[in-house]
Amino acid sequence: MQVAEIDIYTNHPVPHLGATDWVPLSLTLGTAPSASCDTHVAVRVRAQKGLVKVRLFTQFPLSETQVPDLPFTTVFADSLLLPDGRIAVGDVEQLTRLVHRVGDRGEFDVHVAVDSPGADASAIDITITRPSS
Numbered sequence: 001m002q003v004a005e006i007d008i009y010t011n012h013p014v015p016h017l018g019a020t021d022w023v024p025l026s027l028t029l030g031t032a033p034s035a036s037c038d039t040h041v042a043v044r045v046r047a048q049k050g051l052v053k054v055r056l057f058t059q060f061p062l063s064e065t066q067v068p069d070l071p072f073t074t075v076f077a078d079s080l081l082l083p084d085g086r087i088a089v090g091d092v093e094q095l096t097r098l099v100h101r102v103g104d105r106g107e108f109d110v111h112v113a114v115d116s117p118g119a120d121a122s123a124i125d126i127t128i129t130r131p132s133s
Helices: none
Strands: 002-009 016-018 034-036 040-043 051-057 073-082 086-090 097-101 106-114 123-129
Touching: 002 086, 002 097, 016 106, 034 073, 040 073, 040 106, 051 086, 051 097, 073 086, 086 123
Parallel strands: 051 123
Antiparallel strands: 002 051, 016 040, 016 086, 034 040, 073 106, 086 097, 106 123
């Protein structure tokens, strides 16, 4: 089910998503479409060309009206630690930021897909669920 959507403007081509605390300085993207650590994911997108659409899903939806776009390409599929149970999405300059509570603190499975991996990405779909027991 889609629970949030935001359009962000990015001066710098690397928005971050993950825990609400500071992004570690050790998280560097290089030339890859994404990079991650145990609490954050950095995603390469287009910069200064227009808004980047970010949609947040809490589970893979059952209805056709709120489905992550299938032609999107997965750039991250692993777990993230969210110490306060909230996920934050925003640009590195903190001009735009979305924070959404997704549950109790702990580990979450996160799937991140983009419409075009790399410097032309203009849309990001994030699906977050609790790990299967």
